[in-house]
Amino acid sequence: MGTINYFCFKLLIVFTATIPSSPTIPQDLFKAIADLKKELNGVILAHYYQEADIQDIADYIGDSLGLSQQAASTEADVILFAGVHFMAETAKILNPNKLVLLPDINAGCSLADSCPADKFSEFKAQYPDHIVISYINCSAEIKALSDIICTSSNAVKIVQQIPENQSIIFAPDKNLGRYVIEQTGRKMILWDGSCIVHETFSEKKIVQLKVQHPQAEILAHPECETHILRHADYIGSTTALLKYALKSPSSEFIIATESGIIHQMEKDAPEKLFIPAPPEGNCACNECPHMRLNTLEKVYLALKNRTPQIIIPESTRIKALKPIEKMLAMS
Ligand code: 13P
Numbered sequence: 001m002g003t004i005n006y007f008c009f010k011l012l013i014v015f016t017a018t019i020p021s022s023p024t025i026p027q028d029l030f031k032a033i034a035d036l037k038k039e040l041n042g043v044i045l046a047h048y049y050q051e052a053d054i055q056d057i058a059d060y061i062g063d064s065l066g067l068s069q070q071a072a073s074t075e076a077d078v079i080l081f082a083g084v085h086f087m088a089e090t091a092k093i094l095n096p097n098k099l100v101l102l103p104d105i106n107a108g109c110s111l112a113d114s115c116p117a118d119k120f121s122e123f124k125a126q127y128p129d130h131i132v133i134s135y136i137n138c139s140a141e142i143k144a145l146s147d148i149i150c151t152s153s154n155a156v157k158i159v160q161q162i163p164e165n166q167s168i169i170f171a172p173d174k175n176l177g178r179y180v181i182e183q184t185g186r187k188m189i190l191w192d193g194s195c196i197v198h199e200t201f202s203e204k205k206i207v208q209l210k211v212q213h214p215q216a217e218i219l220a221h222p223e224c225e226t227h228i229l230r231h232a233d234y235i236g237s238t239t240a241l242l243k244y245a246l247k248s249p250s251s252e253f254i255i256a257t258e259s260g261i262i263h264q265m266e267k268d269a270p271e272k273l274f275i276p277a278p279p280e281g282n283c284a285c286n287e288c289p290h291m292r293l294n295t296l297e298k299v300y301l302a303l304k305n306r307t308p309q310i311i312i313p314e315s316t317r318i319k320a321l322k323p324i325e326k327m328l329a330m331s
């Protein structure tokens with residue numbers, strides 16, 4: 001070996017020896033995750049906005065209501081929640097003695113973040129005779145300040161059950177709030193929050209798409225703004241949109257919600273065409289940047305290392321549990 005080659009060889013040994021050892025990621029992540037799940041008596045609950053691979057390894061895929069119902073009834077010891085923080089938090093509120101894992105602890109939610117607990121307390125204090133109905137997309141602290149929780153699939157039904165003479169604050173999503181007001185005819189005080197993903201859609205581009213696909217039905221989530229919802233043939237939660245698309249005789253759909261749902265739509269109805277509603281900019285803004293922080297690799301690592309786990313102070317959990325239980329009873 002020449003002097004230079006020998007020097008390079010020695011350098012390589014020193015360099016390799018100083019690299020911190022990273023955890024080995026198995027080649028077959030699907031099998032490794034299935035094995036770990038069995039070992040832990042774990043269950044994987046996933047939202048439709050997760051990447052396709054995560055949806056494919058999940059034991060249950062659903063909307064926020066379905067996922068809460070699954071979390072409330074599961075017999076597993078470990079819940080891996082493939083979704084965002086408020087969803088895993090809800091599972092933990094319902095299951096204080098179970099280990100609840102979130103693959104990426106930074107998977108938050110712009111809508112939940114738009115409603116900080118201190119500001120919301122001040123807001124609530126201005127309306128002492130109002131009850132608070134909060135969309136599940138909020139922190140445990142906001143849930144603890146609420147009377148009833150709702151999701152996009154039961155918000156209308158829950159508001160309809162409130163006596164006419166009872167005034168209501170609805171938080172944190174103003175778009176869902178406006179939609180519920182329109183559907184129920186109830187006046188409600190709205191918190192000024194919204195979701196970055198559902199406010200990204202371009203009305204102009206959707207109308208242009210509809211010209212190119214005149215037979216397509218437009219399906220929209222109620223977190224979208226009014227000027228998008230007014231073009232929709234059907235409005236509903238992610239599960240409701242999926243069920244509608246499968247049942248409808250139409251063969252083309254424009255989907256105005258996070259594009260992850262299209263994976264299930266294409267799996268369940270491969271003969272139909274699902275077109276994601278385009279965002280304003282030239283970006284993938286119809287993918288939730290928080291939801292997409294989770295990856296298959298992080299699912300594996302979370303199960304293997306039993307971390308990151310959700311921890312909630314018991315006093316907050318007890319207060320947050322009541323409005324969630326009310327929602328489950330009223331759904
Ligand atoms: P659903 O799960 O109720 O359809 O709501 C979608 C959502 O934004 C979840 O973050």
Ligand code: SF4
Binds near residue numbers: 109110
């Ligand atoms: Fe939050 Fe919107 Fe992402 Fe849902 S899609 S998790 S509401 S930011």
